Amino acid sequence: MSASASTPALxxxxxxxxxxxxYLxxxxxxxxxxxxxxxxxxxxxxGGFDQAFEETCGDWLGMFDSQAPRTARLPVIAAGMVGSAQGWVEAPYVDTPAGAAALVAGIVKVKxxxxxxxxxxxGVLEKGVLPNVMRGEETQIFGAxxxxxxxxxxxxxxxxLPGTHAKWAFVGNDRIERFYTFMTGETFGALRDHTILGRTMHPSATHDEQAFVRGVDTARDAGHPGLLATIFSTRTLGLTGQLSAEQQADYLSGLLIGHELRGLNEVLxxxxxxxxxxxxRLxxxxxxxDRYRAALARFGCTDAATVAHATERGLYRIAALAGLVSAPVRAA
Amino acid sequence: MSASASTPALxxxxxxxxxxxxYLxxxxxxxxxxxxxxxxxxxxxxGGFDQAFEETCGDWLGMFDSQAPRTARLPVIAAGMVGSAQGWVEAPYVDTPAGAAALVAGIVKVKxxxxxxxxxxxGVLEKGVLPNVMRGEETQIFGAxxxxxxxxxxxxxxxxLPGTHAKWAFVGNDRIERFYTFMTGETFGALRDHTILGRTMHPSATHDEQAFVRGVDTARDAGHPGLLATIFSTRTLGLTGQLSAEQQADYLSGLLIGHELRGLNEVLxxxxxxxxxxxxRLxxxxxxxDRYRAALARFGCTDAATVAHATERGLYRIAALAGLVSAPVRAA
Known part of the structure; x- marks a missing residue:
């Protein structure tokens, strides 16, 4: 079935x-x-949430307002920080292990x-000594x-799920069993923009794979004194002429992603x-x-494909389970 | 000998x-x-280095200009980033293992x-896969x-040597054998001021020892997925009501110092x-x-006294070896 043949549903x-x-x-x-x-x-x-919603999706809604009674409006589903305490409406966390039915039961409506x-x-909460939370990623995971x-x-x-706050989730029996959050992306930005490490970096238009992999390997290899120490080598390798100013950001990125994967190995x-x-899967x-696949390969993991369209598939799937739309046609 | 009885020498x-x-x-x-x-x-x-020097020490120099010929001026010695490539004059690094005599031989003069x-x-440079550099700490170490x-x-x-860039040095036979740099202080500042972790923190006038120790213990205990993951607990313990807004900065400080000491244990x-x-010694x-002593105690190390006056003792000692002043009287 081609996309153009389908009818707007959500x-x-x-x-x-x-x-x-x-997504329409x-x-x-x-x-x-x-x-x-x-x-x-x-x-x-x-104008807050309403204005942002109208500006982004208003014409999708208006398109149908002119042709159908108001009750024929498209259903709307949302995931992510929009459901946090600072969001449009708070949708309290569902505890792990969390299945799609629990997410549906936890949906909160806002007018x-x-x-x-x-x-x-x-979102999903994992209680414990080191609690973890996610909002939005749970929906992508169910899409995947x-x-x-x-x-x-x-x-x-x-x-x-690489990103500002990377998540790694263990799933089984169609449930999110447990997960971890690594502040890799945000820590990279804070170190680059707000510490001495950024001072000797020059931006580069191209990704330096060699410098990135060197960072990954440094983090991976045993015997070093941990992240707070290895990151300083971004500077000292520059001072000693072993890393150019253009390479330092990719090296630091590799170091941090390498430390993340090393931490994941500790868990495994x-x-x-x-x-x-x-x-x-990513x-x-x-x-x-792509960066994560390159880093994972240094840890011996070479089967790490990206799942495409996980976000919209997850949103559609949860909407279907909630009865907002008919069950989705599996896209192979 | 009381301080007032001595003659200005350096x-x-x-x-x-x-x-x-x-220091006079x-x-x-x-x-x-x-x-x-x-x-x-x-x-x-x-006015650059000259103006800063004059404003800080000019009256010490002027005091003697009026009473003695210009050649009787006090000798001046300086350590720290003032000798870096961005300093007043560059004093190239001395390699490890570095003794006081090598530092004296590496002194560079500026008019x-x-x-x-x-x-x-x-400063001192340790070459290797993860090079390390220090400027200023070497002088404090020789003072200690x-x-x-x-x-x-x-x-x-x-x-x-706790601080923005904490150093841990192994010394033997009156030489700095090797050392490590942990960007603990600067990383703490970057995370607190430039990531989501700071958003839920409220400043507190008092140090919360319990929250600090909790952070140290979390970093110390085995089985966690590393610093990038544990720091997120600063937020999630807050979200789940287990850590107040006033406690979060001390908890994060304990976490980072704990990760530093854990890394040091890896080296040991x-x-x-x-x-x-x-x-x-600290x-x-x-x-x-005091914070480091509290953290060290959680790692079973209870003999970690602070060495007082290490900076001025080190500068005097190196000046004496360089023949700028007479040999120092040991202060017991």
Whole structure:
């Protein structure tokens, strides 16, 4: 079925801290149109959530207002920080292990200025000594589970979501069992922009794979005194002429991602497992997933494909389970 | 001998990136007067190094200009970033293992606007896969070695210098054998001021020892996925009501210092050693050394006294070896 043959069925929002991504999904769960806005929940226009929603999706709604009774409006579903305490409405966390049905049960509705309803998907909380939270990634994970057979093995699978706050989730039996958050992206930005390490860096238009891999390997190899010490080598390798100013940012990026994967290996070691030889899946933008694949390969993991369209598939799947749309047609 | 009975013998400067500390030392190596200025090498007045030096020490020099020929001016010695490539004059690094004689041999002189000479002590470089550099700490270490018998054991000793870039140096036979740099202080500032972790923190006038120790213990205990993951618990413990907004900064501080000490233990483990039961010494400001002592105690290290006056003792000792002043009287 081609995308153009489907009928608009759902407005699906991935609404985070710094951005809003909107999908107009057909009745096959495939996007007919997409919009991207910088109106994240910490960056809203004066009119707040309503204005951001109208500006991004208003014409999708208006298009149908003129042709159908108001009750025929498209259903709207949203995931991400829009459901946090600072969001449009708070959708309290669902505890791990969390299945899609629990997310559906936790949906909180908010009424728009136009009188429509936005269905806000809750995040997931893992309690414990080191609690973890996610908002938005749970929806992407359920989108990935719906479309990738490799993730549905009974003995559990591992999904990585690189980014500002990278998540690594263990899933099994169609549930999120447990997960970890690594502040890799945000720490990289803070170190580059607000410490001495940035002072000797020159921006580079191209990605330096060699410098990146060197950073990964340095973090991976045993015997070093940890992240707080290895990051200083970004500077000292520059001072000693072993790393150019243009290479230093990619080296630091490799170091941090390497430390993240080393930490993940520590977790896997508890179950006598490791990244080496493992099959896993990534969700995220292509350039970042490419970096992670290169880093994972240094840890012996070479089966780490990106799951495409996880966000919109997840939103459609949860909307279908909630009865907002008909069950999605599996896209192979 | 009381301080007031000694004769001014040396102007000694500890000149770093963000501050300049000046000591007027008597012929017994004890400070007769001290000055502190914010004129670090990255924060100089319009007149540069000369103006900063004049403003801080000019009256010490002028005092003697009126009573003695110009040749009777006090000798001046300086250590720290003042000898870096961005400093007053570059004093190239001395390689490890580095003794005091090598530092003396590496002194580079710079002429002041008044026609005086400032003797700039070089820093120390440890070459290798992860190179390390220090500027200023080497002088403090030699000051500590001169005054603390516990540091002169033949089998080597460990000295910690907490701060923006914390150093841990292994010394033996009156030489700096090797050392590590942990960007603990600067990383703390970057995370607190420039990531999401700071958003839920409220400043507190008092140090929360319990929250600090909790952070140390979390970093110390095995099984966690590393620093990039544990720091996120600063936020999630807050979200789940287990850490107040006022406690979060001390918890994060404890986490980072704990990760530093854990990394140090990794290094010690190579020699089948650890922090537990070890004797070591600290150099630094009292409040920060107190924090490190509390953290070290969680690692089983309870003999970690602060060495007082290490900076001025080191500068005097190197000046004496360089023939700028007579040999210092040991202050017990």
């Amino acid at each position: 407005i699906a929002l991935d609404w985070g801290t710094t951005s809003l991504r909107a 999904l057909g009745d096959d769960g495939v996007a007919l149109d997409t919009r991207a806005s910088s109106a994240g929940i910490m960056n809203l226009p004066a 728009t200025a136009r009188g429509g309803i936005v269905h806000v998907v809750p 589970l719906a479309s990738d057979a490799a993730l549905n093995e009974a003995d559990g699978a591992l999904i990585g 070691a508890r179950d006598q497992s490791s990244l080496a030889g493992r099959t896993l 969700i995220g933008n292509d350039a970042l997933c | 102007i000694a400067l500890d000149w770093g990136t963000t501050s300049l500390r000046a 030392l008597g012929d017994d190596g004890v400070a007769l007067d001290t000055r502190a200025s914010s004129a670090g090498i990255m924060n100089l007045p319009a 002041t606007a008044r026609g005086g000479i400032v003797h700039v002590v070089p 070695l001169a005054s603390d018998a516990a540091l002169n054991e033949a089998d080597g000793a460990l000295i910690g 483990a190579r020699d089948q050693s650890s922090l537990a039961g070890r004797t070591l 150099i630094g400001n009292d409040a920060l050394c």
